[in-house]
Amino acid sequence: xxxxxxxxxxxxxxxxxxxxPIMPLRLFASRQRSGAAISRLLFAGAMIAxxxxxxxFLQGVYGWNPLQAGLAFLPMTIVQFVFSLFVPRLTQRYxxxxxxxxxxxxxxxxxxWMTQLTADTSYVVGVTLPMVLIxxxxxxxxxxxxxxxIAGAHIDDAGAASxxxxxxxxxxxxxxxxxxxxxxxxxxxxxxxxxDAYIGGAVMLAIxxxxxxxxxxxxxxxxxxxxxxSVIESAAHH
Numbered sequence: 001x002x003x004x005x006x007x008x009x010x011x012x013x014x015x016x017x018x019x020x021p022i023m024p025l026r027l028f029a030s031r032q033r034s035g036a037a038i039s040r041l042l043f044a045g046a047m048i049a050x051x052x053x054x055x056x057f058l059q060g061v062y063g064w065n066p067l068q069a070g071l072a073f074l075p076m077t078i079v080q081f082v083f084s085l086f087v088p089r090l091t092q093r094y095x096x097x098x099x100x101x102x103x104x105x106x107x108x109x110x111x112x113w114m115t116q117l118t119a120d121t122s123y124v125v126g127v128t129l130p131m132v133l134i135x136x137x138x139x140x141x142x143x144x145x146x147x148x149x150i151a152g153a154h155i156d157d158a159g160a161a162s163x164x165x166x167x168x169x170x171x172x173x174x175x176x177x178x179x180x181x182x183x184x185x186x187x188x189x190x191x192x193x194x195x196d197a198y199i200g201g202a203v204m205l206a207i208x209x210x211x212x213x214x215x216x217x218x219x220x221x222x223x224x225x226x227x228x229x230s231v232i233e234s235a236a237h238h
Contacts, residue, residue, distance in 0.1 A: 045176020
């Protein structure tokens with residue numbers, strides 16, 4: 001951890017002085033982009049860990065084979081795909097922030113439901129129904145998270161902003177699994193270990209939701225109140 005902190009500090013110091021930085025620090029001047037990076041990191045961490053631990057539960061507790069465990073995620077996948085189709089119209093009507101907050105809230109609700117899972121809970125009640133909520137939330141959240149991550153970025157920083165979004169996702173995926181594995185390490189049974197991980201994941205999602213409410217919503221509201229075309233014009237005269 002100490003080595004990682006030192007390397008990160010050196011990287012930030014180097015980027016602040018570089019004429020053409022890989023990750024321009026000015027990207028974090030926007031509350032909307034910063035909030036999106038935080039939310040994306042925590043969201044990805046919770047969801048990748050969700051797949052990791054749910055697979056363990058399905059195979060280790062229910063005794064399902066790998067094919068059955070894979071098919072168990074199908075309800076969530078279908079719901080996510082269907083509702084993601086409505087995101088463009090929803091964001092146009094309600095704004096990226098509100099669609100994102102709604103999506104994260106549904107994912108959090110589904111994860112909180114999963115914390116009630118036991119070895120005696122049926123697949124339909126304990127897994128399928130909360131997965132439907134998670135799939136609905138993911139379908140709403142993914143697109144707006146990406147949009148918020150690049151919102152307002154100057155054309156010269158568009159590639160770096162997109163890279164930051166992807167980096168936050170990949171970094172969150174790795175850290176999420178590692179962190180929640182450590183959180184669940186003290187449990188004595190597979191079911192208890194999985195539930196502990198779900199609890200940790202719910203906390204991560206709650207923080208992601210808070211970041212979206214505190215950082216993304218106000219910033220988007222401010223941006224929407226500006227005259228249309230102001231961002232494009234400022235970029236054109238840069």
